[in-house]
Amino acid sequence: MADEPLDEARLRRLIAVGRSLVQQLDLEALLAQIVAVAREVTGARYAAIGVLDEARAELERFLTRGIDEATRDLIGDPPRGHGILGVLIRDPRPVRLADLGDDPRSYGFPPHHPPMHSFLGVPIVVRGRAWGNLYLTDKEGGEFAAADEEAAVILADWAAVAIDNAGRFERQRLRDTMAAAEQERRRWARELHDETLQGLGGLQVLLSSALRRSSEPSQVEGAVRAAVEEIGTEIEKLRTLITELRPAALDELGLEPALESLAGRVAAVEGIVVTSEVVLADGERRRLPPDLETAVYRLVQEALTNAVKHARAERVDVRVTERDGCVELTVRDDGAGFDVGAPRAGFGLLGMEERVALAGGTLAVQSRPGAGTTIRATLSGATPRP
Ligand SMILES: Nc1ncnc2c1ncn2[C@@H]1O[C@H](COP(=O)(O)OP(=O)(O)OP(=O)(O)O)[C@@H](O)[C@H]1O
Ligand SMILES: [Mg+2]
Structure with a gap:
């Protein structure tokens, strides 16, 4: 039984799942979906996804399925990637074990952790870089078979594409937001340039020419009156601009x-x-x-x-x-x-x-x-x- 190939029903399920994964653009929802599906297609009691930190040295996040919230609270801090979880971090290749406890690399569980025996871990590699790992434990009825490993590997491949996709979408959204902010600044710059700066420039010309003719008081007075009026208009325009800003x-x-x-x-x-x-x-x-x-x-x-x-x-x-x-x-x-x-x-x-x-x-x-x-x-x- 251990080496039976992946049956058709599971293959079909994996194909359907892949389609829906790559359409999910929200990373959080995507991760939740991946853990749930991993558990389902391998028949594991517990499933988790561990997300590596920037240095790829430790797990920065750990999302589980199968453990209730109260138990999770009792267990405390999520694992960082010691023991078997760390094996996959250092060497991103599938690991399949009949019993975690029998493996010398195993680190043991913290208090309140449910006992777990059979184990299947597969890496998620996004664009050639280790991104995280899928961890599955306690296969229904015993050990994980080669076909479970195959299913998990296919799922991890789908997951990698979907994660990359969601990341690109998020980056594009950020770029759009920044572009929108930049466009807004450009608009204010143009407005200040075309309105306020032009107005002030006009005033400068008006008053400078009045200065040059300062021997003719009537002309100076006329220029000052015009300037006062112009300043009034400019203040109004600036007020409108400021009101629009905030x-x-x-x-x-x-x-x-x-x-x-x-x-x-x-x-x-x-x-x-x-x-x-x-x-x-x-x-x-x-x-x-x-x-x-x-x-x-x-x-x-x-x-x-x-x-x-x-x-x-x-x-x-x-x-x-x-x-x-x-x-x-x-x-x-x-x-x-x-x-x-x-x-x-x-x-x-x-x-x-x-x-x-x-x-x-x-x-x-x-x-x-x-x-x-x-x-x-x-x-x-x-x-x-x-
Ligand atoms: N109330 C509306 N009536 C008719 N067409 C509209 C209306 N709102 C938006 N549109 C159309 O939708 C397009 C997109 O609107 P959007 O506000 O995203 O961009 P914009 O107004 O062209 O540029 P921006 O808002 O960046 O200055 C507009 O170019 C216009 O063709
Ligand atoms: Mg618009």
Whole structure:
């Protein structure tokens, strides 16, 4: 029995599992899935995945399946990779043992650890580098067979591809986020350059030429008056810029007044109708946690910018409601609409998705060419994702 080949049912299962693993882009969910599947396809009572540290000397993480939480708490610190676990770290090749206790390399178990006998360990090698190990113990009915080892090796290969994939996805997301931040800075730089710097340059010219003609008091007076007026305009522009960067109203007065004033500004500048309605669960409190207020404000800001820039909307309705600890936000415009599935070049919607994900919420964009756009976000207000 020990050398029976991998049966067809298990092979099929492994193929199906591989498909679903490589589609999982969230590393935490992926690791949990790998441990669960490892246990299932080998018939092990306990399964674990050990993730190596940067130096590949110790395990930096250890995820288990089969051990309940209370037992895990009793055992205490997760293993770092001594004994048999360390054998795989130093020499990443499959190890299969009938009984851990009989192996001289075995280190023994800490107090409260359930007894474990048969053992199967296989390395997970990602792009040629040892990444971690799959550990399986206590095969149902005795020892692990060659076919179990084969199944675990196939699974470890799938796992490696899926882990690499999830890592690349995460890195790409980070790059996108950084690119979005950079684009934002570029926009401020351009705005400061085109508006404030140009304005100050004009003032400099005006006042210098007045200085040169300082013998003609009437001209000097005229220049100073013009300069004072110009300074007034510049102050207004800078005030608008600063408000866009971080509206004082958001910190001092809260979301409702901040959104009202944002809606008012957009309406005035664009000559369209923008309504804003904020209904919080506790009408007295009128404040949400600061992170949540910022998130909602930024979402509305980008949605309004899009409605003005792309939709040529005539009316935009902003609505924020709080219910059961959740904040729901809708921004609806009556503009051109667009194909939601089409590839996008900008970072606005991406940034919105990122912001909503960080707040542990969901974002839905509903639109069709010719039918306006509705952005709906639900933010839990609970602790954000670690
Ligand atoms: N309210 C809307 N109405 C019509 N089209 C929209 C709307 N919102 C977004 N779009 C379309 O979706 C695309 C992507 O929007 P997104 O905000 O991600 O990027 P952007 O506005 O083009 O650039 P950025 O936001 O980075 O300045 C837009 O280019 C536009 O074609
Ligand atoms: Mg945009």
